[in-house]
Amino acid sequence: MKSQTSLYEISSLTSVMRIRDSKTSAVLKIQSRVLKTMTDILLAKGFQWVLPVILAKSTDPLWPDPGYSIEDRIEVEIYGTRVKTMQSMIVHKRILVSLGPEKIFILSPNIRIESRKRMTTGKHLYEFTQLDLEVAYAKMKDMFTLFEELVKESIEDVRREMHPELELLSRDLRIPTVPFKVYKRAELEKEYGEDWEEEISNISKDPVWVTDIPRQFYDFQDFETGEWRNYDLILPEGYGEVLSGAEREYEYEKILKKLERDGLRRDDYKLLLDLAEKKLLKPSAGAGIGVERFIRYICGLKHIGEVQPFPRIPGLVPEL
Ligand code: ATP
Ligand code: ASP
Ligand code: MG
Numbered sequence: 001m002k003s004q005t006s007l008y009e010i011s012s013l014t015s016v017m018r019i020r021d022s023k024t025s026a027v028l029k030i031q032s033r034v035l036k037t038m039t040d041i042l043l044a045k046g047f048q049w050v051l052p053v054i055l056a057k058s059t060d061p062l063w064p065d066p067g068y069s070i071e072d073r074i075e076v077e078i079y080g081t082r083v084k085t086m087q088s089m090i091v092h093k094r095i096l097v098s099l100g101p102e103k104i105f106i107l108s109p110n111i112r113i114e115s116r117k118r119m120t121t122g123k124h125l126y127e128f129t130q131l132d133l134e135v136a137y138a139k140m141k142d143m144f145t146l147f148e149e150l151v152k153e154s155i156e157d158v159r160r161e162m163h164p165e166l167e168l169l170s171r172d173l174r175i176p177t178v179p180f181k182v183y184k185r186a187e188l189e190k191e192y193g194e195d196w197e198e199e200i201s202n203i204s205k206d207p208v209w210v211t212d213i214p215r216q217f218y219d220f221q222d223f224e225t226g227e228w229r230n231y232d233l234i235l236p237e238g239y240g241e242v243l244s245g246a247e248r249e250y251e252y253e254k255i256l257k258k259l260e261r262d263g264l265r266r267d268d269y270k271l272l273l274d275l276a277e278k279k280l281l282k283p284s285a286g287a288g289i290g291v292e293r294f295i296r297y298i299c300g301l302k303h304i305g306e307v308q309p310f311p312r313i314p315g316l317v318p319e320l
Contacts, residue, residue: 004120005303013305014318026165027307031295033162034154035107038131041150047133048101052108053092057081058268060088062112065215067241071314072113085111088288090218091272093134094248098275098282102136108288116315122303123240123293127312134286140229140247143285144209147233147243148178150289151207158298171300176206180233185213197232197240204236217258219246231287239297245287252276 018024043049055078062068074085089108096104108130118124135142155175158166166173181204188196188210200208211231214221219230230246249255255276259266266273275281292307305311310320 003302005122007120010119010303010305010313010316013303013311013313014316016310016320019309022168024306024309026162026168027295027299027301028309030158030162030165030299031291031307033158034295034298035131035291037154037157038150039105039107041153042105042133045103045146047103047105050096050104050106052086052106053089054086054109055083056086056092057083058091058271059084059086060090061216061262061264061268062087063216063264064262066213069115069118070112071115074111074113087112088130089132090216091269093132093286094218094281094284095271095275097134097136097284097286098280102282103133104135105131105133107291108132114314118314119316123296124314125292125304125308125312126314128293128304129291130288131291132286132288134284136282136284138247138285140211140231140285143231143245143287144179144182147287147289148180151233151294152176152178154294155298169299169301171298173298173300174205174236180207180209182209182211185210197234198238201234201236201240202238204234206236207242208234208236210234217255217262217264218248220249221254221258223254233287233289235293235297237297239293241290242293242297243287243289245285247285248283250276250281250283252279252281 039049062070075082088110089106109127110130111127113126114124155173159173159175188200192199209231212228213230213232214228219228221228232241233243234240235242252273255273259269292304295307296304301307305313310318
């Protein structure tokens with residue numbers, strides 16, 4: 001397992017003077033380069049780059065999810081209407097690819113007030129960004145191939161072009177072999193118990209896919225077999241999860257049943273339900289890769305806060 005960051009190390013991360021370090025500068029250069037690689041690939045494949053939404057009546061419930069640990073949900077009133085801060089743009093992505101361009105991506109800021117107990121996990125922030133994408137009529141396999149290309153090309157490019165920065169960070173970065181191995185969550189759970197994510201991350205040399213994970217209503221579940229057509233991408237060397245995604249539910253009755261099962265309010269997903277009822281909600285697949293988690297891995301950093309010039313570490317609110 002990656003060792004937890006000490007409180008002393010964490011408090012030094014929140015000093016703005018850290019921005020002057022050559023290490024911070026190398027990380028930011030690498031991040032710029034990786035974002036360029038990934039967005040260039042998506043644009044070349046005909047994706048539309050959409051700008052993010054931050055305040056909305058509808059957002060990801062983040063529930064039920066095995067890793068759920070939210071301390072607070074932010075709701076504010078604007079123009080006499082209650083809105084939430086964005087936890088993920090899943091609802092917006094589904095509606096966009098159903099009514100508009102069929103291939104989209106967003107660099108989407110997410111606010112999740114994670115439990116302060118997550119201060120030292122090294123992989124949690126309370127504000128982070130997903131490179132979040134969705135493709136109408138796509139399947140799980142299409143997403144595997146697409147993200148394998150995005151991940152491999154980004155790493156190859158950094159290895160080729162950012163040698164001085166990798167050296168400064170003492171990072172020996174391995175180019176992964178594609179396709180990545182695919183495991184079922186149940187088989188990992190059987191072998192490693194409930195800490196399967198950590199175990200498979202520790203023993204793998206390359207990223208691995210894990211499928212069939214019971215979670216939020218919007219991921220597709222085969223009601224006959226119980227199987228979920230969703231997936232996580234787990235990074236090696238103990239870095240853990242970097243991406244979650246799925247094929248999606250699009251049938252009205254199924255969505256209704258799952259909202260009820262999860263104890264969620266229909267009213268929070270009104271537009272999604274209306275479209276589904278009119279059969280206008282297209283089947284799709286997508287995923288979001290955590291930008292800061294991916295950069296932390298590429299740079300070999302102990303704490304994800306080292307990726308941000310103004311770290312958003314759970315439980316710690318800095319001056320800036
Ligand atoms: P975890 O179980 O590791 O806390 P999650 O499964 O709750 O994460 P998702 O809802 O799947 O997270 O979010 C999609 C992606 O966004 C994750 O795979 C991860 O890369 C990134 N992400 C999620 N939560 C955080 C966070 N608190 N800080 C940084 N990145 C995050
Ligand atoms: N971005 C994820 C997805 O596309 C949703 C999430 O943030 O959990 O499934
Ligand atoms: Mg996840």
